[in-house]
Amino acid sequence: MTVDIEPSRAIPAHSWRRWVGLTGLLLAEAMNLLDATITTVAAPVIRADVHGSASSLQWIAATYTLPFAIALIPGGRLGDIHGRRRILLISLAGFLASSTVCAVAPSMAVLLPARAVQGVCAGLLIPQTIGLIKAMFDGAALGRALSLIGPVMGLTAVAGPVLGGVLTSADIAGLSWRVVFLANLPLGLAVLGSIRFLPEDRADRKPSIDVSGALIATAVAAALLVPAIDATIPPWARLALVAVGLIGAAGLAVHMRKTRARGRDPIVEPSLFRDRGFPAALLSSVLYFAVSTGLVFVVVLYVQEGLGASVLVASLTVLPFSLGLAVASLLAGQVLLARTGPKLMLVGVGLLGLGCAGGVVAANLAPAANLAPVPSLSPWLPVSLGLAGIGGGLVTVPFFTAALARVRPHETGSAAGLLNSVQQLGGTAGVAGLGAVYLHHTGTPGGALAIVFGTCLAIALVLAVSATAMLSSPKDVGQP
Incomplete structure (x- = not known):
C-alpha cells in the first residue's frame, strides 16, 4: 500500500486534535490485536459452556485469526480507494456488532461465524490506522507517533491471556466468558468518539483490488490449516486438502505474475520474492508466531484441563512468558538493538530454544494431575516460559526492521501487509498444530x-536456520 497524502488534508501540526485521533487509532489497534489472544485462557470454559467438540478449542482462535490475516492485504487498498476514515468506521461498526453476537452466542454454530466476521473487520481496520497516522503527522512527529505502535502490540500480547483469565474468572454479573467479548463495546465506543478528530484521507493513485488473488489466498490458507484444526477429518481428506493447498499456492504465484504483467496490482508484489531474504523472513515469521502463540495455548490447556486448575491460575501460569517478552522488548528497543544490530534476533532464537528445552524437562517433572485450587506446578515451567518469552522479545524487536531493510520503496506496503498476514497465519498454525499434538496424545498431560x-x-x-538466511541475504538486492 502506497500512502500519498496531500498537504491540505493533513491536520495542522500544532493541533491537539491529531493527538486525540492518534489515541483512538492506537486503542483500535489494541482492541483488534487483543481479540487474537484474549480468548486463549477462556477457550476451555467457552467450549464447556456451549458444549463444543475438542477441535472447537482451536476453531475459536482460528476463525478469528485466519480471516484477520487474509483481510489485512486488501484492507489497505480499500482505504486507498474509498477513504481510510470511512473504511475504519465501517469495519469498527462490524467489529462491535459481531462482538455482541459472540457475547450472546448460545452455541458454536453461532459463535464461530461471528468470530470470522470479527476477524474480517479487524483485518480491514488495522491498515487504516497506519495510513491515518501518516496523514496526520510528518517529520519527527510522525516517527514518534509510529514508534508507539510497537509498545501497543507488546502490551496487548502481555495483557491478552491474563485479561481473558481475569475477566472470565471474575464472572461479572454471572456472564463468565461472555464479558471477554462485551469488553470490546466500551473500547469501541471510545474509538468511535475519536473518529471526528481524524481526517478523511485516501491515496492520490487508486490501486486496483485483486479479488481473484484474495480468494485464491483464502482457499490456500484454509486448505492447509483446516486439516490441522479439525481432528474429525479422515486421513485421505487431510492429504487431499494439503495437496489442494500446495497446488493452489503454485497457482497463486502464477496469478500474481500474470496480474502484474497486465499492469494491474496483484494481491502481493511478485518482485518481493527475488531476494531470498524476504521469503526467509516470511518463514521465520510463521515459525516464531507458531511457537509463541501455540505454546501459550497449549500451556493453558495443560493447566486447566490436565491439572484441573482454575482459569485465573492458567492465566497466571503463562504470565512469565508475557512479562519476559515485554521486558526483553523494552531492553532490546532502548539499549541492545543499537549495540548489536539485527543479529540480536539470533540471540533471541537461542534463548527461545533454550526455554523450550527447559520446558521438556519441566513437563517430565510435572504431576500427572492435581485437582487442588492451585496445582503443584514444576518450578521449571515458569522459568522455562520466562526464558522463552525473553527470547521472543529479542526476536520481535529487530524482526520487522530487518525484514523490510532491503525492500524497495514501491514494495513496502505490500511487504508490510504480507508480513502482518503471515504473523496471524503463523499463530493460527501454531494453535492448530500444537493444539492437535497435545489433544491427541494418549499418555499423561x-x-x-x-x-x-x-x-x-x-x-x-x-x-535459527531461516533467520540466519534472512540476515545473510545479499544487501544490494533491494536497493532502488
Missing part, C-alpha cells in the same frame, strides 16, 4: 506437554 515443548524446540532450530 505432562507427557503430552513434553512432546509439545520438544516440537517447539525442533521448530526453533529451523527458525
